[in-house]
Amino acid sequence: MSHLITLATCNLNQWALDFEGNRDRILESIKVAKEKGARLRVGPELEITGYGCLDHFLENDLYLHSWEMYAQILRNPETHGILLDIGMPVLHRDVRYNCRLLSFDGQILFIRPKIWLANDGNYREMRFFTPWMKPAAVEEFLLPPLIQKITGQKFVPFGDAVISTLDTCIGAETCEELFTPQSPHISMSLDGVEIITNSSGSHHELRKLDKRLDLIASATSRCGGVYLYANQRGCDGDRLYYDGCALIAINGKVVAQGSQFGLKDVEVVTATVDLEEVRSYRASVMSRGLQASLSDVKYKRIDVPVELAPMSSRFNPKISPSKARTIFYHAPEEEIALGPACWLWDYLRRCNGTGYFLPLSGGIDSCATAVIVHSMCRLVVQEVSEGNSQVLSDARKIARMDDEWIPSSPQELASKIFHTCFMGTENSSKDTRSRSRELSKCIGSYHVDLNMDSLVSAVVNLFEVATGKRPIFKIFGGSQIENLALQNIQARLRMVLAYLFAQLLPWVRGIPNSGGLLVLGSANVDECLRGYLTKYDCSSADINPIGGISKTDLKKFIAYASETFDMPILEDFLTATPTAELEPITKDYVQSDEIDMGMTYEELSKFGYLRKVEKCGPFSMFLKLLHDWTPRLTPAQVAEKVKKFFFFYAINRHKQTVLTPSYHAENYSPDDNRFDLRPFLINPRFTWASKKIDQVVAQCEGKDAGELDIMSID
Template sequence: MGHLITLATCNLNQWALDFEGNRDRIVESIKIAKSKGARLRVGPELEVPGYGCLDHFLENDTYLHSWEMYASILTNEDTYDIVLDIGMPIVHKSRKYNCRILSYNGKILFIRPKIFLANDGNYREMRFFTPFLKTNTCEEYVLPRLIQKITGQVCVDFGDAVISTLDTAIGCETCEELFTPASPHIALSLDGVEIITNSSGSHHELRKLNTRMELISEATAKCGGIYLYANQKGCDGDRLYYDGCASIAVNGKIVAQGSQFSLDDVEVVTATVDLEDVRAYRSSISHGLQSRESPKYKRIHVPIELTPSSTTFDIKLKPTKIREIKYYLPEEEIAYGPACWLWDYVRRCKGSGFFLPLSGGIDSCATAVIVYSMCCLVVDAANNGNAQVIEDARRIANMEDDKDWKPTDPTELANKIFHTCFMGTTNSSNDTRSRSKELASKIGSYHVDLNMDSLVTAIVSIFEVATGKKPVFKIFGGSNIENLALQNIQARCRMVLAYLFAQLLPWTRGRTNTGGLLVLGSANVDEQLRGYLTKYDCSSADINPIGGISKTDLKKFIKFGVKRFDLPILQSFLDATPTAELEPITENYVQSDEIDMGMTYEELSIFGRLRKVSKCGPYSMFIKLLHEWSDVYKPRIIAEKVNRFFWYYAVNRHKQTVSTPSYHAEQYSPDDNRFDLRPFLINPAFPWARKKINEIVETLEMNDGEDKHHQLENMVLT
């Protein structure tokens, strides 16, 4: 007879510092887990205060309120008869730790602090917490007085230990520890631990889930075992979207996987597994000898059984079958990730919807389609009976007085909460104006079409009166500086108009008791990297759902959206040449983004990944591209492209200091706020690197016809 056990993990949409809301979602997940027969429930990292508290983790209030919420969970009998693994921060010996608390029936079993902290990219855990480096060691932790009164315990074990029940052993990892080379799950498995939990706060990036799911599968593929992965889901108050996918793996195979993108605040994933499968798997692999030398963990004995007793046999209780892992294509991830992030943002900030300057270009088009995708997700959730979504939708759409109303059509919902505006000038084409109008009509947004020439002319006239000088466009004989200034004033006027319309459009529609609209930006990651945008123009907004997405991926998304959302109009956006439309159009000249930038969007993506992901400066980027592009470009052309990129990246770096908070979706994001920490005053010539590059170019040109790769090797070595 097998030893069957039902286990639960979950995705929770927690919100930083929403203590009571977070507690209620935790309790709801415990109730659902129990209703499914689970004997162990695992939750996300730091789920009590929310993972993204950032510097609020330096405040003592965060720790006090976390204990107060935990106390109410301990005293709630709905949380009894199941082992709980809950995440919250704890102060021990004046040091702050990121911890898991394991409990059963109102008693704390032990506290497991995080050993390896996430401290790169988006994460700065070492700023808030101390890593617990005393592996395989426990200390005594004196519980707060309010907990002592509830549990009758004065001290509990604090450290790197495992739970030993009458029928199995349970160990813990926390988020980053799955990704580290020396992951604790290996030593835990070698010491006989059969169930390993991982409580995570892992964010979404395009194509990242594959890596995470591989690691979850591999965690038990070598040594055998059961792995429970829990994750935060949703926007908890910052640029990141945590993408769920709570999972359960057995012996390297996935048996349960939660959703990656959904509007459900609480999602519980369960599986029934057989402990005998773990024992059989381990008997067939050569880990016995290694286990004799591996670390030994302190066992905290708990006299409970998680599996049915040997005298009980339930024919209905069956092991959960292995399943295929669900992956989305990148274009699908763009459709759903930023859409969920936008929904969380607008509902939690008590906004009335969104305002978007819809230019007729592919970037603002993609942003509009993401909002429409959000409306589709809201309608689907409402049709599935999600009461929280229905309540939020009523408030945002100003339909609170109609208790029978719920969103049933995404176009109707978009008309209530999404506002778009084409802000044309004499430099705008009829094509972009008509594309904007038709797209707005198809997705249902409340659309305004205007010309702002009089506004631009008035501002330029003020300058002319004050200085006696009238700037003209380059095409009419003006200088580069005049040309740029005349483009920038158009872009900046759009930002001013955007905020005016965002505040007053609801009022014009009779909604006097609602808040304003959130202004959406639509500069893509490549334009931000190159600095191809005007500081404080309409890229300056409240939030930007595409600020971390490349132009290449946005085009794939638009192509996907033609069929997914039944929007044939999107093809015309794909066919159009990307243009800012800030310079006059003549018979011989139409402004082009890629010509203006001096590089293609595809090249920008390559430069961006080499700069950020491969950690290349100008010299090493040039060397790499010499190898990769030698069949396409001559060395001097490659050098010019690299030098041009770094010049514009450096001179425009200051724009990132005020860049609109963007949905984080790419590893080469230039976001200055935590992710890409670099100075914003840099010598854009990079003179020493440029000198070394020029030396290589000149040598290669002198020896043209010889083996370039052999030459390059010798030059790099010297």
Template sequence: MGHLITLATCSLNQWALDFQGNYERILQSILIAKERGATLRVGPELEIPGYGCLDHFLEGDTVLHSWEVLAKLLASKDTAGILCDIGMPVAHKNVIYNCRVIVHDGKILLIRPKMWMANDGNYRELRYFTPWSKHRQTEDHYLPRIIQAVTKQTKVPFGDAVISTMDTCLGVELCEELFTPASPHILMGLDGVEIFTNSSGSHHELRKLHRRVDLIKEATLKLGGVYLYANQQGCDGDRLYYDGCALIALNGRIIAQGTQFSLNDVEVISATIDIEDVRAHRAQSSRSHQAAQAERYPRIEAPFTLSAGKFDEVEDMRGLVGKQESVRYHIPEEEIALGPACWLWDYLRRSRTQGYFVPLSGGIDSCATAVIVFSMCQLVAEAAARGDPQVIEDARRIVGESSDSTYLPTDPREFCGRLFHTCYMGTENSSAETRRRAKQLAESIGSYHVDLNMDTVVTAVRSLFAAITGHTPRFRAHGGSNAENLALQNIQARLRMVLAYLFAQLLPWARGRNGGLLVLGSANVDESLRGYLTKYDCSSADINPIGGISKTDLKRFIAYAQTKFDLPILANFLNAVPTAELEPISETYVQADEADMGMTYDELSVFGRLRKVEKCGPYSTFTKLVHEWGSFLSPVQIAEKVKLFFFEHARNRHKMTTLTPSYHAESYSPDDNRFDLRPFLYPSRFPWQFRKIDEVAQALPDRSLPGATGRAGIDKDKTE
């Protein structure tokens, strides 16, 4: 004999301040949940206004419009007969809280404010919201008149309480609260809560999903219970991509999982569970002893049931009951193919532009950017083939076929040719090989490609300077100084940015179409960290899908994409030496990125993680690397590498203040004023720190083996 309950949670592609669209998606998710027989529906964090409102949360309008949307939901007959957990900001006694509003049949049962805030990395919740600090306490919240008119309630409980129905008990845990050491679900579970809801705004980061899933499984493995995890999905108007993957867990097992990357605006997952399974799991002596001593939560009595009845009274309960699923994880290469592609699609359709433009250099970074756009076209083609009406409507509008009801973007290369524009901007320093690679890649993915030489433009700027100053700058290869050499490289790089925006604005016009294109950047996270880019060059763009991805991961992605997308040309990019091609090529010299930087891309990833993730300064970075690299580098060699990195990072830090907004994918991203809050004027030679490093390096024994090589390698030390 059992009590069966069908539960639903969802991933919604909400958009900051899109109250109408957000309302429609919430309502659609409730209708889908009801069609599946669910009696409880959980939505993502702050789903009414959108999670990414940032400082708009401080505006009274955002709170007002959230109440207006909630009033509309409460008044709708479509929301009757189901318990809904809905997210919005609420001002209680003139204090703004991040809340869940629990509603049923046109009534508000409880407003539960968030108690532990996400306030590091990408998140600044304490800037907008105040945490509820009165644990296991409630107060009366007096409702606005627009809600009173619908619910006929004057006040409702506000605070840390649980909902007690006639057959079970459920409690709310909000996003960050799951990640805290003393999570609320522990005490709630000991006090008899059997169903936990978690509404989240959790962003994608490479290799992150494992942690989220492990925490959700662990939440109910020892404790017992049902855990429903809902998440925001999509770009929400910012650098982050919220990656969905709604989950339902039962007693430490995942029994339902949504997609992590999808073009669907609404995705609902559901499961039928037997609540008696929770009670059986909890029937152990030690748990019972702790539960008998647990502090009591205020209980909101709800006079209805979530269960359908006794097991033998239920007809046609397909897919019974609580069957375990194998959790689906994407490998990092797939995450790169899917996450930035979904983010680009959201940005494109919501910005109301007609496509993307990227300067193709023939190198792996711009190649990766182009392949991600092609992956986006693949996802659109697959969705169109399934008959997704929203994707088809958006695709027709973007490519100017709104009036053609027969056009379907089911061929990714054909669709790519309509919205993706690439350009090779060559100079006398460019090689025939990179030009050929760029053209072949464009042909392989179907982009509209332009090939040009910009020597006349470069010469015009150089001649202008000579006419004004009487001095003609020369490359180092022609006898010029370092200053002349660097300036001549930067002329080329910055003119590429100017030309990129010219072509992005006018190429649709030249093709007889309307609108403009968004320019994509293609600087990877390691180059940004090191400052190995020209400020306001073609790394300056509208958005950058690879700005948070390491060079190492990009190479692995290209190797994966070669097979996944049937693009044999990508092998040529993998085997090419990374080069900016901004200096003259001679028989004895070809510009190479790693030689220019004085360190390898693999080394940059190590430095980035130590600096950001492990919070190391120059000296602690050195002491850690003595242990990691000591078998193939001497302490003095390690010291030189550490000093070089921190010197270059510090003197180029100002460049990070102007980085193109990038898809966040890496835990050591240098994205300024958002994820990485640091000054941009440093004592770049760190005299105190570097002196201490040198003293210790000289005193330590050299344990490197003769002739040994390792990941760090030895590169040309170029600091100026």
């Protein structure tokens, strides 16, 4: 005996406040789901508005427009004949809720508000919404007059309920609820719910996907049942990239998985499952039966007098259940190649830009940024070759080309939309200039090579005329403050030049109807965290694709790209010593980033992780690293590095208030006021913590540690 049913979930590239575009993508996903024979379609969280509306969720206009779009979906006959699970915000009794609206044949079945809201890390849902704090409780919801006229309904159930069709039972949970200790799917499954949907707005972080997918597989393995996971994919207007990977699982086995990255606006994932497998799986576990019989959570069932799996499909020999498959994961290097590249494409096509401009220094950070743009061009050309008309239309619009033009290679596309520039001074080496030029040739960017010594000299001369004093580099006998000022003026002048060239290069090239280029930054997450960059230098830009990626991961990405993209020039960037090239080069001295910082990039990554993810202050960080880093380092050396990190982190916090908006790839990103909510004026000495660190160092060295005035709290 079998009970086969085809189900659909999807990845949608929604855009905050793009009501009509979001509606059209929802309609397209419903159309595709029906063509594939699906009887249930589930979409991402808040798909009508886009997930990332932030404080726009506080505006009543948004709720009005959401109902207007939902009304157009309901009355469209092409959306009938399939059970729909659609996400949008709803105002109920003057309280804002993040909701799922379930409908069939143009009738709203019920509205399910989110119970557990995401309110940490990147998420501030409780700023906009109120959680539904009445488990298994249902109220009446008065529909807006616009909807009443379409459906003929005045009230619909609102709350924590499930749908009961003639042949199965369906429940919904939303994103964060999967990650909670007592997820709703547990009590739903014990109450006989066989199909559970999860609509998500989950963002990409390096090495994060396995946690999400493991939870889904584990949920259905322990509870039995069918689980449909939908997610947004793409940049919907902010730093986050939502990484799709829509999924269907049954009894712990994945039977369908969508792509994690991609340029398709609509991706529908379907699977045919046998509900008898769910019933048999659950009935064979005695402990589950006992817990189900004792469970006091009983959901109100919204009766729908239809069969989702009609008799004709149950015994059709041409229809068979989808086979179990191995979950697919990208390596971190592939994630870097794909995630930021897709984010850059979404940003460029939605801001009506002409292209990107990148100051190409010859170092590995700007190299990685350039290669990510190259990866973006590769993805675009691949989608065009596969017949993606939307991507082709966007490419023609950005490149200002006519309707006959089709990009034949990533280099051809880059030559139209990507501009690079080496801004050399007397402190620049021939190697960095040569590497920049060769990389530009390899990726096809329009490249400018210039010297800016006269510009730097003019500014220094102006200062000398105004003050009567001329600063000189430390290596020639100047002070530290003179040395720093001479470095900073070079860096800041590069930022001024970057915006000048970004605005005028399309005009120089005679590109018709062109606007300015978007300037790309290339400061990595570790340098941002420590503040190893000049405020308002060429790290100041419009957006930064590597601002959330560590130097260590960028090196791995470049090694991967060298082979995968067949770009041997990248090996030269890997073996080069990281240097800012802001001080004179002599036979005895070459400026080195890690020497300047007093710590390695690997150490910086560790500091960042402990500070943000493990919530460590100086003292607890020192204690953790004391165990991890000894005997490689002495306790005194560990203490010195920890103190130095927190000192520079504190004195440079002000820089993080003006960081270029960056692709969010690491959970220790210091992106100020959005993710890392810490003050920017703090005592950089951390005097009390430093005393406690010194006490532990003394104990480790067998010295008299003395006692502090206040006892340690363990």
